[in-house]
Amino acid sequence: MAIFNNQSLPTSSAKYLQLAEMIRQAIRNGQLLANDKLPSVKSIGQDMQINRHTVMKAFAELIAEGWIESKQRVGYKVVANLPIENSRAVGVSPTPQPLFDFNLVREGMSLSERRSEKFEYNFSGGQPDLSLFPFDEFRRHMANVLARPQVSQMSYGDSAGLPELIEQVKIYLRKSRAITNREVVITNGSQEALYIIAQLLLQPGDQVATENISYPPAISTFKNAGASIVGIKQDKLGLVPEDLADKITGGKIRLIYLTPLHQYPTTVTLPVSRRMKIYQLAYQYKIPIIEDDYDHEFHYRCQPLAPMASEDPQQLIIYMSTFSKVMFPGARVGILAISQSLAKAVIQYRLLICHKSNVLMQAALAKWMASGDFSRHLRRMTRNNLVRRDHAASILQNTSCFEFTLPDGGMALWVKLIPPNITASHLAEKAKDMNIYIQHETQYQLSPDNNQDRYLRIGYAGMNENKFAMGIEALVKIIQALHEETK
Ligand SMILES: Cc1ncc(COP(=O)(O)O)c(C=O)c1O
Incomplete structure (x- = not known):
């Protein structure tokens, strides 16, 4: 002591x-x-x-x-009860002292988005069902790692990630996503990948283009690097390439951020024709594209469209993905599949942040992938999420409160509120009082001018069918009460 x-x-x-x-x-x-x-x-x-x-x-x-x-x-x-008043017994605060006032020159991100798991009904769109993760199976791979530790890997070095995991990820990307000939870097989740890319490619005054409704953690990360955000129009098919073209010619766009397979948060799959137009524009104006393929496995209508990075002769696509949806966010394993020169810069930048990442987790994951257990888990989860999507769609349809297009994949539905006079943000706020967490349009709109405040993002993958139905029943009661109030 x-x-x-x-x-x-x-x-x-x-x-x-x-x-x-x-x-x-x-x-x-x-x-x-x-x-x-x-x-x-x-x-x-x-x-x-x-x-x-x-x-x-x-x-x-x-x-x-x-x-x-x-x-x-x-x-x-x-002793439990101390004999003096000003001692710091458990639960007793010390005499307040004026504490040092730090002069913060930069801001991080608000944490409130992340606290959805505290609610009884958590309709957060990115929430996997952790009760379905095969912890016992994974424990065996972890135990194996601990039984025969690779001592050489326990020290510094290899900031690209554990070589065995990189190898497994390369095989996986080649077989399931047709991504080949790229360097793979393992990051602490894709958020770290976004941060590093933003730091490497952006400087104050630069612009980043993304859809008018987009992924807030990415937006905050680009802004943190000094960039401003240019919102691009989107319609039922996703980002409108003509609007992107207009904004590229008139501005200083240095980076494009896309979630083409299931646009975040609207879930729309960007069709091939639009992908090609966007790629042509990016190539013509030498603008890299971040392709954030965060929930690739969960596509139900057909095989998921191959990522844009699979047909990218110039390697201008910065492909990223994550294990947060197929495992759990706490695993903190993200993937970057990028050109050799960019990979070198990323690996060097990673040394500034964290030297390397969790070797034990990466080694267990590599074993899990190599054993075939991982693929089985993916098939099980995809089947399960499909059943949950269809169940969620029929429950929501029966309420007559929501309008939506059935998405081809993902873990959430983007639904429009039918009852007039109720805004999505007000409903989400009221829902919190009833222990329901639900995401709404205002959280994602880049500009208040576009905000209709009518859309909700309803995640269906994170809870079983019974619980989902009970949560929606409670939500509908709130809608009915609000509707009565506004009559
Ligand atoms: C668009 C998008 N990208 C990435 C992620 C995953 O981030 P991470 O890998 O840092 O957990 C999510 C998870 O919610 C997401 O919705």
């Missing part, structure tokens, strides 16, 4: 009294809290190079004064 480490006692008064005063002082200033266990007599004696009897005498003094007590099988501990 730091209180006793390398400390020598002051020279005046008896040693045991000095030690007792040191401990009292540690309790007064909060280094030791109520119920904290004290180090053993022997270890204090050794650390401070004093006789054990001196320590025992100091403890006896403190026991007599009511600061500490001796408990069988526990040893000595600070």
